Amino acid sequence: MSHSNRSSQTRERTRPERTDSANERTAEQSEEAVCPECAGDVIVDERRGERVCEDCGVVVAEDQVDHGPEWRSFTSQEKRQRSRVGAPVTETLHDRGLSSVIGKGYTDAKGQPLSSETREKMSRLRTWDERFRTRNASQRNLKQAFGEIDRMASALGLPKNVRETASVIYRRAVEEELLPGRSIEAMATAALYAAARQAGTPRTLDEFEPVSRVERQEFARGYRYLARELGLAVEPADPASYLPRFASDLDLPDDAQRRAHELLESGKARGVHSGKSPAGVAAAAIYAGSVLVDEKVTQRRVAEVANVSEVTIRNRYQELLAADRATGSA
DNA sequence: ATGGTTTTTACTGCGTC
DNA sequence: GACGCGGTAAAAACCAT
Numbered sequence: 261m262s263h264s265n266r267s268s269q270t271r272e273r274t275r276p277e278r279t280d281s282a283n284e285r286t287a288e289q290s291e292e293a294v295c296p297e298c299a300g301d302v303i304v305d306e307r308r309g310e311r312v313c314e315d316c317g318v319v320v321a322e323d324q325v326d327h328g329p330e331w332r333s334f335t336s337q338e339k340r341q342r343s344r345v346g347a348p349v350t351e352t353l354h355d356r357g358l359s360s361v362i363g364k365g366y367t368d369a370k371g372q373p374l375s376s377e378t379r380e381k382m383s384r385l386r387t388w389d390e391r392f393r394t395r396n397a398s399q400r401n402l403k404q405a406f407g408e409i410d411r412m413a414s415a416l417g418l419p420k421n422v423r424e425t426a427s428v429i430y431r432r433a434v435e436e437e438l439l440p441g442r443s444i445e446a447m448a449t450a451a452l453y454a455a456a457r458q459a460g461t462p463r464t465l466d467e468f469e470p471v472s473r474v475e476r477q478e479f480a481r482g483y484r485y486l487a488r489e490l491g492l493a494v495e496p497a498d499p500a501s502y503l504p505r506f507a508s509d510l511d512l513p514d515d516a517q518r519r520a521h522e523l524l525e526s527g528k529a530r531g532v533h534s535g536k537s538p539a540g541v542a543a544a545a546i547y548a549g550s551v552l553v554d555e556k557v558t559q560r561r562v563a564e565v566a567n568v569s570e571v572t573i574r575n576r577y578q579e580l581l582a583a584d585r586a587t588g589s590a
Numbered sequence: 591a592t593g594g595t596t597t598t599t600a601c602t603g604c605g606t607c
Numbered sequence: 608g609a610c611g612c613g614g615t616a617a618a619a620a621c622c623a624t
Contacts, residue, residue, distance in 0.1 A: 559611075560610095578613095
């Protein structure tokens with residue numbers, strides 16, 4: 261394929277995709293509804309107009325947009341996008357969106373006209389080539405994202421339902437075309453982070469840092485973006501939800517944890533936690549609790565397991581104690 | 591970009607074991 | 608003397624505007 265042909269090929273490539281996927285959908289609907297991934301039953305989500313596997317959550321219907329490179333080179337949005345294709349995204353597409361397509365030529369390599377038979381054959385080949393390509397592109401994206409979510413979830417000890425929520429969030433993001441220009445990795449991490457918080461088993465951004473393949477900043481930004489665009493109703497994490505984990509990491513007895521919880525309650529009543537990092541407040545409560553029940557652990561160790569600085573613990577725990585005294589005497 | 595808030599880093603002095 | 612703790616100042620990170 262010569263270089264001068266490229267732009268016309270790009271157009272060629274994009275337009276047939278639409279009709280292809282439409283054809284496929286109608287074809288598939290009459291077929292038996294069984295998930296290709298796990299052979300589970302496929303259910304229809306009317307509201308979203310998509311078909312999803314009951315068991316593994318895989319989207320079966322191919323009514324999704326192909327998020328391959330150059331997908332929105334015609335829209336005005338492209339101009340606002342700082343980069344059309346984020347590096348990680350391109351890297352994960354095996355062909356980087358640059359592979360050649362079967363063109364619509366009517367002559368052979370020597371310029372001789374093709375027989376109608378051959379032309380038809382090529383046309384069929386082209387159709388299948390396109391199907392294969394687009395189907396794989398979106399499947400691959402989802403699969404990779406889900407794989408990442410799974411991997412990180414188990415690394416962080418997050419339960420299955422959190423992974424599922426994360427998958428749903430991620431798929432929504434894909435549907436709403438929030439992904440272009442962002443890396444799959446970052447968004448997968450962001451989705452999992454959001455899911456963990458929604459499920460009440462939050463992990464701090466710092467905890468995600470080592471298990472994610474992208475920088476903290478990137479998925480943090482991705483998360484904010486997701487939360488805003490998807491209208492995710494994510495409450496600020498409750499410090500109390502960190503207590504059990506911190507306590508167990510520190511081998512603290514139950515009463516220390518209970519005491520910490522009480523401190524949090526009175527602190528919350530006085531608004532000590534508002535605007536402060538929940539993990540910091542929780543860490544301070546744990547520390548204070550351990551002191552109060554005479555099972556003292558050092559600030560240093562609490563700081564380690566909670567991933568906050570000792571200074572933060574000091575500040576918060578003074579405030580917590582003050583709030584506790586005020587509530588106690590009031 | 592900017593400014594306000596929170597957190598972190600780095601450094602200090604004090605007390606205890 | 609090392610260690611835990613408390614405090615402070617300045618830098619960095621975060622967030623909304």
